[in-house]
Amino acid sequence: MASITQVRLTDTISENRWAAEYFDPKYAFQPNEKYKWIRLGKTFTKCQYGISISMNEKLKGFPIFRMNEINNCVLEKAKKYANIPKAIFEKYKLLPNDVLFNRTNSIDFVGRTGIFKEGEESTFASYLVRVNTNEDLVLPEFLTMYLNTEFGKGQIRRRAMPSINQANVSAAELRRIFIPLVDLVEQNSLKKIFNRSYNLKKESQALYQKATQLLEQELGLDKITFEKPKRYSARFSEVVNSNRADGEFYNPELKNYYKYITETQGRILKPLTYFTKVIKFSNPDYASEGVPIITQKHLTKISPEGYNSFPIASEEWVSKNSAALLRENDLLFYSVGAYLGKTNIWFSDDRAVHASFITMLRCDNKFDAGYLMVLLNSKYGILQSKVYQSGSSQPYIYPKDIRQFLIPDINEDLKKQLYELIRSSYDSKIESQRLLEKAKARVEQLIEEGSQTKVQSSTTA
Known part of the structure; x- marks a missing residue:
């Protein structure tokens, strides 16, 4: 069946747009008398492109926000830095309640919008647009939520100018998007919920950071520093016995950690299998209906999210592999790819299984699970993943190697905490x-x- 949409010539002329997608019924609308609708540009007191400059991860200069740090209406911590003069920084310095709009990316990510509430002095990249509103008309929290609704995203998509690999919404097009002038009492009520x-x-x-700091202080990881040598050697017998000839495997940094923990800290190192079972399953059979599959993209800082659509495991595969169904406090260990060793804990009541690129760690004691989750994500845990990784084009780690991880024993009270x-x-x-x-x-x-x-x-x- 083909769908035909009819539009008035005056609409195409007034909007200066002729593409059929622009007049898609799911995007087009007619304001009624409940609210006055105006162009976003009429509410702006400032609209500014970000700074175009090379970035670094070496803490040189000022933190700079990119699209990557816009997450569900707010800005996460900036991961890169811009080494710019103070005078230029002042021109592009973010202030509380600045709204950042991502103007270019794939059609699914263009228009991602977040608000800067507080934090260290930061700036923003050139593919973001900073906007401030006249708060007698539109509160920044309301604007941010509006542009993150399905309706707001639709208005952004119809304004996007497509190119070969991505879409672009210029500041001029952003100004032309309509927004309803909702009563400020209602906007303030929504602002309170947002805040x-x-x-x-x-x-x-803060709670997660406290857990990380507690463990680092307990193990002395916050004080320990090693100077990594430019070169190191291994005995031939070590190469033969371990069946490993890659340089990363013989990195002395991990041995220094072992020595520090056992000799300086006086702790016992136990194999990972003392605390948990290491379980691996084949990749589930896909189906249109069934049980959600947790993949690497669903892993977050604590527990997986966003897994309820695709991919889906067939009920037949799940019934044959019932042990693969996740149980509360199971650990999901990222075992193939760029974030090797990243570990999540399963806190959900949902029925789900995991993909083959994830290894399951199943503990009998939930406090062991919490401890392992924090430890495996620490610099000590990630270092073990790097040492035991294999592969060239893409790093991976086998269950047999995960089982060789050594875990410092700590008291039960700290595990519980x-x-x-x-x-x-x-x-x-x-x-x-x-x-x-x-x-x-x-x-x-x-x-x-x-x-x-x-x-x-x-x-x-």
Whole structure:
């Protein structure tokens, strides 16, 4: 069936757009009398492209935000730096409640929008646009949520100018997007929910950071430093016995950690298998209906997210591999790819299995699971993953090598404390997300109340 959409010539002329996608009925709308709708540009007090400069990860200069750090309406910590003069930085310095709009990327990511609430002095990259609004008309929190609703994303997509590999929404096109002038009492109510969500997100991050710091202090990882030699050697017998000839395997840094933990700290190193089973399954059979599959892209800092659509495992495969169904406190170890060793803990009640590029660690004691999750994500844990990794084009690590990891024994009280911290961190994050979705759903409701379908479409065979 083919769908035909009819539009008025005056609409194409006034919008200066002729592409059929622009007038797709799912994007086009007609404001009703509930709200006044105006162009976004009418609400702006500032609209500025970011700075174009090479970036570094060596802490040189000022933190610089990129699209990567815009996550669900807020900005995460900047991971790269811009080495620029102070005078230039002042021109592009982010201030609280600045809204950053990603103007170029694939059609699915163009328009990603987040708000800078607080943090260290930072700037922003050239493919982001900084906007400030007249807060007598539109609050920055409301604008951010509006552009992150499905309706807002649709308005962004219809304004996107496609190229070969990506789409672009210029500042001029951003200004032309319509926004409803919702009553400021309603906007302030939504702002309060948004800020509660933001504060819970900060609390979640602080709790996880506390768990990391507690473990590092207990093991002395926060004080230990080793100077990595430019070259090192291994005995021929070591190469034969380990059946490994790659240089990373003989990195002396890990041996220095072992020595520090056992001799200076006086701790016993136990094999990973003392604390957990290391379990590997083949890749599940895919189906259109069944059980969600956790892949590498679903792993976060604590527990997997966003796994309810694709891929899906068939119920037949799951019934034949019932042990693959995730249980509370199972660990998911990233065993193939760039983030080798990244580990999540399963806190959800959902039925799910994992893909073959993830290895399951199943503990009998939930406090062991919490401890291992924090340890494996520490610099000591990641170093073990790097030492035992194999592969050339893509790093991977086999279960037999994961089983060789050595784990410092710590007391049960600290394990319990670590578990409770990461569990509380997870709960705060989930509540933060719930509140944000509640606020966005209310914005969607307000939009629906203030608009109606603009164009008529007919279907022909």
